[in-house]
Amino acid sequence: MPELPEVEVCRRELEPTVQGRVISGVVTSKAKNPFLTAARVVRERLTGQRILGIGRRGKYLLFALQDARGAASGTLLVHLGMTGQLVVGTKALGWPGNGGGVPTDPHIHLLLELEGCDSPVLFRDPRQFGKIALLPGDAARHPRLARLGPDALGMEGDALFSAARGRKTTIKAVLLDQTNFAGIGNIYADEALFRSGVRPSRPAHKLTKAEAGRLAYAVRTVLMRAIEVGGSSVSDYLHPDGSSGYFQIEHAVYDRSGEPCRICWGVVKKTVVAQRGTHFCPRCQR
DNA sequence: ATTCCAACCTGATAGC
């Protein structure tokens, strides 16, 4: 569920509280899956580092680090996966505080104590699809980042047209492929396709230049709008009364199968495209 | 080279 807008909102809200602060303590969970870098190494290498700021590449957050002497000392990479969340938390989550103890919530995989902060930064992820890695040197060369295409926020029609040209797969698969453009997930693929009137199952090579232009515009605007209203949290998709973000209120098709299309009043359908649940309006999208 | 699909994991829910 966290896609580019949710990650960007997270970055913007978290940065002011961590920027310039020194990490005074690190706690990790026993879970194995989230750690691309061994938990012990994360604890040892992160302690004492200063966070210069938070960047973003697609759905990845990149914490720029500096050592005690003021030299750049690498990057903490965080991917939220599907259920990951980065929050500034307190004892409500079962952490005794003051450098002692372990969070009672087993889903908290990383806890950063910051000098001068009462509350630690927590990375919580029940399904453990999220990832934590510590990258020395040039983060961009890490395989996880090196393969990513340009940020989807800047998608241009021409670039989308060339990415789609000659492909035997569907246009939705092209949007979801992070090597083409980074940041689009299932929700915003469906929403952007709806806004541009393109059916998700359309063979990518049949997309016209005009459609590519409209779709790229739809991608940019839907991502920007979602960021504006705080993203959408649908990990709780069966109770979409919107506790975290507000964008799910504006979803035109995602998780709306069987409901009326907001444009034509036809029925929104759900199928499988690119091995994902896919929502669209058969009348508005051709 | 490109596309497809299983696997990773947990929690919510549908069905029996």
Add this chain to the structure above:
DNA sequence: TGCTATCAGGTTGGAA
């Protein structure tokens, strides 16, 4: 009521 089966999804890595 309580159990089991199914599904959700981002990414990778291996198969087709």
